[in-house]
Amino acid sequence: MMTPLITALLVILIIWELIMKGIALWKASRNDHKTWFIVILILNTAGILPLIYVLFFSEKKKTIGLKKKK
Secondary structure, eight states, X not given: OOOHHHHHHHHHHHHHHHHHHHHXXXXXXXXXXXXXXXXXXXXXXXXXXXXXXXXXXXXXXXXXXXXXXX
């Protein structure tokens, strides 16, 4: 029998994994990183591998700088 605390932590972990996996899969697909997409899709790492991909391997968003008037 699982205690309510363990159940709550498990639910939070599942939600975290789904969110991180969704973000990482979307970014890997947009960046045409097929190997990363397959690895993230297959492995369940509690959101750690998707977080590593998003933070270190996905391309950063390019911002458009506004020119200041002098």
